[in-house]
Amino acid sequence: MCPPAWIGNNIPTLLRPLLLLLISIYHFFMTIVEIIFIDRQPWKLFKFTELRYKSFARLWAHNGEQMSIDMPGPCTELLRKSQGLVLDIGPGSGEILSRFDAGKITAMYGAEPAEDLHAGLLRNAGKTGFANKYHALLCGGEPESLIPALHESGILGHSGTGGTAEDGIFDEICCVRVLCGVPRPKETIRGLYALLKPGGRMVICEHVVNPWRTEGRFFARLSQLAFTLLGWPLFMGGCELQRHTVDYLKDAGEWDLFDLKYYQPRDPIPFVVGELKKKA
């Protein structure tokens, strides 16, 4: 392909992540300005994890709704089938709550560490029919944060072996656009596997490392590296573009069903979407 055609074909693919990165840099600096000049609590700048959540919450509050209009692949259909006792990891401000059928769900627990998103989350839970069935937990999906929060909420009895809930308590766990940002993803995903009941279902809609050796492409893989070096994880609340999430899920434990497919595999932000069922 001649260079102008190549540029014409690839620039739109690159522009979307670049635009998102620029927007996130703007929100990161605006968060710092707000902390110093509006909240007048400059010492909070040294609490880096909180700063990261706060700036991502600002970005999401301004753009989350727009970024949730088109979800990749069959994400909406898969969420619609969710039932029973559900754990949603990183629900944000609840932009995707309308995709669930609240009537099929007995209770939903949302593990959301960004405090600034909780008001929107509870508002959306009310609007989408969850009302008293929704429990917003101020915690992350990583075991050391999630397990104590589940204990505190009363859903996880104190009988869980070693605090890891080996027997499983949830019928379903939903991970939508969140595993890219959880700390120590291998261990965190293993912890989530343990929280699923035998036969329980996991719904996955996650962006991952570009599968350039199979259905992806090298240029997109390279651009993931370039965006990472430009500070993507720093400005995007810890989100990593190069995660091998499919491998971590496979290695988390035994599955009766492991049905994940790539969507936009040739893009810098390719998704895997599908459902998994824990061995019964």
Ligand SMILES: C[S@@+](CC[C@H](N)C(=O)[O-])C[C@H]1O[C@@H](n2cnc3c(N)ncnc32)[C@H](O)[C@@H]1O
């Ligand atoms: C891209 S947003 C997606 C929100 C929602 N799942 C959706 O798809 O509309 C990622 C969310 O994950 C949250 N998050 C970040 N780190 C997390 C962690 N360690 N555990 C759980 N959620 C986390 C962020 O605060 C944010 O709300």
